[in-house]
Amino acid sequence: MKITEQQIQELYKFTAQHYVEFYDVQTELVDHLANGIEALWQEKPELKFEEALHIEFKKFGVFGFSDVVEQKYNALSKHYRKQVYKYTKQYFKLPKIILTLFSMWALFKLLTVVENKNYIVIPLIAFLFAFQMWYLIFERRKRKNIKQFTGKNWLFQRITTELGGLVHCVNFILYVPDLFFIDGPWSLWYQIVFSIGTVLYILMLYVGVNIVSPKLRMEAQNQFPQFKFI
Amino acid sequence: MPNSKLYKGSLTTIILKLLSEQEKMYGYEITQKVKELTKGELNITEGALYPSLHKLEANGLLEVEVVKVDNRLRKYYKLTNNGTKETVNKLEELQSYLKTMQSLIGKLA
Incomplete structure (x- = not known):
């Protein structure tokens, strides 16, 4: 039967x-x-x-089914982060490393020149925060459209919206002013750490949004050709 | 049925080995194949099988193909090139572990 x-x-x-x-x-x-x-x-x-x-x-x-769902979510999020790591590493190889190191040096130089760090840190945080908010809104709209077209919810879509969990780094940005005492003088180490950290953060965001999310969407499209995600 | 905790650590090796012998398999087929090969001695539970398959897929050792069979979609798993290499490593690891355990148990007996 x-x-x-x-x-x-x-x-x-x-x-x-x-x-x-x-x-x-x-x-x-x-x-x-x-x-x-x-x-x-x-x-x-x-x-x-x-x-x-x-x-x-x-x-x-x-x-x-809860174990199956939870572990699939964890595995896919981890896969996303691993991909981000893999593609970010390419920015530390020639020729891209030149641009990476130059960006870090430029930010560091700017920090050494400007006495009041607020002039650099606040616009940077505002830009990163605004960018992530834009991405969340953009992805949510895309998720809505895909749901409308396919009539279904998709796990890969949730993972791309959350950038595989990296989206939670937005919380970290909010602590930057506390961690780096933006009103006081910065030591050389603070300036180096902030320059490297900020460029790394921007790189990871860029890789997630422009490389890994479209790649994951493409993988889903190949698995389910009867639906349209792209 | 043997203690299920004993085989849990070897579940990924079992899956990889099965897939190295078949071109592609789906979840239910894997559970039935293990049952058949072990004459019902080993029963892979659904709650353990799918998380393992999803982990192997996320790690790039398996790739997925979704095919319409009868009136439903079926998700087939097959080994990637990395998966084929990893199968060899995992089998060697398991065989070496079994050898060590046999030697240890032999000495304790």
Whole structure:
């Protein structure tokens, strides 16, 4: 006995009711449950669909699908950050390293020339904060559009919105004034650390937004060619 | 059934080895294949299988292909080039571990 199209839709609903909101995760679970139910029907054809589903779902343990979803989210976020690290490393190889080192040197030089660091730190923080806010709004709009086109939520979309967790660095920016005493004089080390840290931060943001997020979207597009993400 | 904790550390090696012998496999197929090969002695739980598959995919050892089969979409996993290399390493690691354990148990007996 085979699962019908209508029962497949019921399985999608079932996964959604069990806190799996993303279609890219639901799809695998639906196929697994469907295979399990069909195998059960071969042994016990008298079993009702709901009974067979209950038996198969129990095999996922007491936490149901939550472990699968959580670990998939963690694995994909980690993958995103690893990709950011991989592409950021390219900015420390020739010829890109010239631009990287020049940016760090230029910022450092500016810090040594300007006595009141507020003139540099505040616009920089404001720019980075505004950029991240713009990105969040842009991604949220994109997520909405994709949901409208496909009628579904996608995990990869959430990961790109969060920049694989790097978006939480926005909190760190808010602590910069406390960490670097922007009203007082800066030691040489402060100036070096701030210059390197800021350029690194901007580089990582750039890599995430311009390289890794589109790459992840492209991977999703290849996996699900029947939907349009790009 | 053997203690499931004992095989948990070897789950990724089992998955990689299975995929090195088949061109591509999907989650349910992996659980059934292990059951069949071990005559029901080893039962890979769904809660352990999928997180392992997703981790291997995120680490670039597996790639994914989604295919429509019957009336549903099926996610197939296959080894990447890195995955093929890693399978060899993991198998060597496991064999060396088994050898050490056998030698240790032999000496303790």
